[in-house]
Amino acid sequence: xxxxxxxxxxxxxxxxxxxxxxxxxxxxxxxxxxxxxxxxxxxxxxxxxxxxxxxxxxxxxxxxxxxxxxxxxxxxxxxxxxxxxxxxxxxxxxxxxxxxxxxxxxxxxxxxxxxxxxxxxxxxxxx
Amino acid sequence: xxxxxxxxxxxxxxxxxxxxxxxxxxxxxxxxxxxxxxxxxxxxxxxxxxxxxxxxxxxxxxxxxxxxxxxxxxxxxxxxxxxxxxxxxxxxxxxxxxxxxxxxxxxxxxxxxxxxxxxxx
Amino acid sequence: xxxxxxxxxxxxxxxxxxxxxxxxxxxxxxxxxxxxxxxxxxxxxxxxxxxxxxxxxxxxxxxxxxxxxxxxxxxxxxxxxxxxxxxxxxxxxxxxxxxxxxxxxxxxxxxxxxxxxxxxxxxxxxxxxxxxxxxxxxxxxxxxxxxxxxxxxxxxxxxxxxxxxxxxxxxxxxxxxxxxxxxxxxxxxxxxxxxxxxxxxxxxxxxxxxxxxx
Numbered sequence: 013x014x015x016x017x018x019x020x021x022x023x024x025x026x027x028x029x030x031x032x033x034x035x036x037x038x039x040x041x042x043x044x045x046x047x048x049x050x051x052x053x054x055x056x057x058x059x060x061x062x063x064x065x066x067x068x069x070x071x072x073x074x075x076x077x078x079x080x081x082x083x084x085x086x087x088x089x090x091x092x093x094x095x096x097x098x099x100x101x102x103x104x105x106x107x108x109x110x111x112x113x114x115x116x117x118x119x120x121x122x123x124x125x126x127x128x129x130x131x132x133x134x135x136x137x138x139x
Numbered sequence: 140x141x142x143x144x145x146x147x148x149x150x151x152x153x154x155x156x157x158x159x160x161x162x163x164x165x166x167x168x169x170x171x172x173x174x175x176x177x178x179x180x181x182x183x184x185x186x187x188x189x190x191x192x193x194x195x196x197x198x199x200x201x202x203x204x205x206x207x208x209x210x211x212x213x214x215x216x217x218x219x220x221x222x223x224x225x226x227x228x229x230x231x232x233x234x235x236x237x238x239x240x241x242x243x244x245x246x247x248x249x250x251x252x253x254x255x256x257x258x259x260x
Numbered sequence: 261x262x263x264x265x266x267x268x269x270x271x272x273x274x275x276x277x278x279x280x281x282x283x284x285x286x287x288x289x290x291x292x293x294x295x296x297x298x299x300x301x302x303x304x305x306x307x308x309x310x311x312x313x314x315x316x317x318x319x320x321x322x323x324x325x326x327x328x329x330x331x332x333x334x335x336x337x338x339x340x341x342x343x344x345x346x347x348x349x350x351x352x353x354x355x356x357x358x359x360x361x362x363x364x365x366x367x368x369x370x371x372x373x374x375x376x377x378x379x380x381x382x383x384x385x386x387x388x389x390x391x392x393x394x395x396x397x398x399x400x401x402x403x404x405x406x407x408x409x410x411x412x413x414x415x416x417x418x419x420x421x422x423x424x425x426x427x428x429x430x431x432x433x434x435x436x437x438x439x440x441x442x443x444x445x446x447x448x449x450x451x452x453x454x455x456x457x458x459x460x461x462x463x464x465x466x467x468x469x470x471x472x473x474x
Binding site: 213215 | 295332374377378382388389398402403
Binding site for chain 1: 470
């Protein structure tokens with residue numbers, strides 16, 4: 013079943029990298045892109061994605077705040093925070109808000125693992 | 140254990156007023172100059188071929204470990220200072236006092252076997 | 261009008277460079293955090309390619325004259341100098357934050373040069389080595405050296421740089437243990453190195469995003 017996935021990252025290259033992995037893993041899924049927190053919030057309101065990937069390092073506010081906002085407004089939407097900065101404090105803050113943590117550079121394997129878990133929790137919620 | 144061709148070089152290394160340790164890819168000691176022997180209490184013959192971690196247990200951890208790894212893997216030179224790592228190595232001066240010195244970990248990569256060279260001064 | 265250095269890289273290449281800097285700085289933060297055993301925040305608000313004059317001017321406008329820099333040179337397919345620069349007035353604060361514990365002002369001053377050199381070494385190495393790894397190249401990187409002075413001295417170190425030299429100017433925010441310091445990393449590259457960097461970025465983009473940039 014094709015899901016709708018929102019990719020939030022101010023770097024166009026980073027968004028392209030995720031899209032490349034999605035082309036391999038889930039070519040049928042709908043991709044939404046946002047380059048800022050504001051764009052992301054608007055996209056969630058308008059397009060209702062099923063899953064969100066949020067870059068930690070964004071100008072004008074960190075991705076963790078955005079991820080926390082998503083977890084509160086859309087608790088059924090699995091969220092992953094993506095960052096090269098895998099310090100213990102950041103990883104645990106992601107976990108605390110109920111988001112997954114994915115290391116950058118993002119590998120296909122890590123993305124696949126997260127998406128499998130996300131789909132599982134989405135199908136469970138809908139059944 | 141030092142072959143005849145190396146002897147002139149060895150006397151120069153032994154004359155240095157600085158400690159010189161050279162490690163191979165497996166972090167085994169391949170050079171241990173006279174300064175190191177005196178300051179550590181270990182003769183060269185006892186440590187050549189041994190892993191550094193065995194000669195200084197508990198020392199090769201954290202930042203030093205990372206520094207050696209980056210010298211070996213990436214050609215990166217690191218500096219470990221007394222300011223941030225007091226009493227890193229158990230070394231003594233000739234009068235028996237504890238030694239505290241900055242430790243540069245320069246990398247010297249050759250075409251065949253990259254090595255890490257560490258010289259406490 | 262002579263094209264400025266920013267036109268040497270197109271938008272996507274500059275984006276890729278910024279991503280690489282972010283990856284590198286994240287690694288620096290991790291290494292530093294491991295050493296100080298506390299959380300370290302290193303963020304990069306901006307990356308720009310500018311001329312040396314512009315870099316000197318920017319530093320002159322934004323900061324007081326007295327600056328301190330940790331300087332390292334690197335060699336390989338890309339050759340140049342890397343400088344971690346921040347105001348001298350903040351250097352003691354930085355050292356206190358990194359060393360931690362309660363030391364007297366005299367003790368901090370005694371340890372300042374060494375602590376700065378090692379901290380700068382960790383930050384620059386994290387950045388340079390990660391960027392080189394991602395670009396599938398290796399660099400030989402020197403040990404750190406502390407410099408005191410103004411921007412124009414840092415950007416005119418001997419041998420005299422060529423007029424076409426480019427500065428990759430990186431604004432950084434550095435926070436550790438209640439201390440928050442703004443600084444800069446400047447990488448000075450000559451024209452052949454900038455050309456080599458451009459080619460490597462094109463390769464990197466193709467590898468990462470799976471297509472040749474338009």
